[in-house]
Amino acid sequence: TYTLYVKRDSDVSVRSKTVPVIAVSVLLTFILSMIFGSLVSLYIVPLSLCSLLVATLVDRRVGIVTNILISQTFFLAYILVYGTENAVESSAALVTSMVASIFLIMFLDKAFSRLKFTVVGVIVGVCTAVIPMLINYLVGANETTTILLSGLWSFLSVILAIAIFMIVLPLMEYVFRLDTQFKLQELCSLENPLLKRLAKDAPGTFNHSMVVGNLAELCAEAIGENSLLARVAAYYHDVGKVKNSEYFIENQKGYNPHDDVIPEVSVAMIISHVTEGYRMLKQARIPDEIADCALQHHGTTPVNYFLYKAQNLTEDNLDRKEFSYPGPKPRTKVAAILMITDTVEAASRALAEKMNSPKDFRQLVHSMIKQKADLGQFTECPITYKDLNDIEDTLVKAIPSMYHARIQYNNAGDKANS
DSSP states (O other): OHHHHHHHTTTSOOOTTHHHHHHHHHHHHHHHHHHHHHHTOGGGOOTHHHHHHHHHHTOHHHHHHHHHHHHHHHHHHHHHHHOSTTHHHHHHHHHHHHHHHHHHHHTTTTOOSHHHHHHHHHHHHHHHTHHHHHHHHHTTOOOHHHHHHHHHHHHHHHHHHHHHHHHHHHHHHHHHTOOOHHHHHHHTOTTSHHHHHHHHHOHHHHHHHHHHHHHHHHHHHHTTSOHHHHHHHHHHTTGGGGTTGGGSGGGOSSOOGGGGSOHHHHHHHHHHHHHHHHHHHHHTTOOHHHHHHHHHTTTTOBOHHHHHHHHTTOSSOOOGGGGBOOOOOOOSHHHHHHHHHHHHHHHHHHTGGGOOSHHHHHHHHHHHHHHHHHTTTTTTSOOOHHHHHHHHHHHHHHGGGOOOOOOOOSSGGGOTTO
């Protein structure tokens, strides 16, 4: 299963946590299934638990493959241990478990909240309960009680699997720091402590992050990436600005502290927000992919505004690295999307009054993307030229309606204070 995941997702850095996640899911499911199968009935074994955990924490298609493998392996092991006396029961339970798991996995992305998914699970349980009842009837089961009990136990197996899933999933999300759809939906809530603090201490940055979230989501949809992950990553990418928020122009109210310090101090304040944000996100146990996006969204780009300012104050040669973000460069498509949308959002606002036609917007967006590409910011992630073209088209259509006031820099494309 792990090999299939690696081969299919060659554009994703496969984390070392994938193997332990699958191992824990399989082991837990096997133990619980053996207990319930031997003490109650084969129909109630919660085999759907493993496929749900793997589909949610690793990948949906891997979850389906795991469903088939673990179902067949479990029933083979059960027959080897307990014999073939209950061949009909084993076959009916096997088919029911596999069908129920597939339907549950199909609905994982449809019902984001945990409550909605639980309701869907009840419906799936009712529908799949018909399968063992029908099989028992066709093979000539004489007792109505036997037929009805097979349906009841099968229904309860789905409910049991979902109940355990809802208990175990948050624990695995926490331990492995994984960003499931359920977790991402919860992180979208503006009641999250980090977002509430951002809104209070850096309101301009908060508004910027919300708009970037909308743009990133649209761009992710355009290239087939996880749009919810892109939105959430955008919401949190600038949380580091809550520290020294007055040094970022979107939060200033007239007074600019950069006027009173040398460029080297200014750039240190600006650059620090990526490492500070990463530290805050890790401390809050926000999933790694989101924290990584916060660290990578500026890559190794220079803060040109203060570099030029420093050059005007001295005749000595300056070290460009001292005026550049420390990196790393974006390593996923979502991080690259965030880099682009963050820059384009700021630049489009700074030049909003000069944008008079779609052609103007296209030229601006294209130049922003080209600037990042020329600086080699996309060399460590699997984003393609087609992806970049699709992102450009999406932004050209989306950004005209997403403005708020921002001071125009000498070179808007440099996004000096963001």
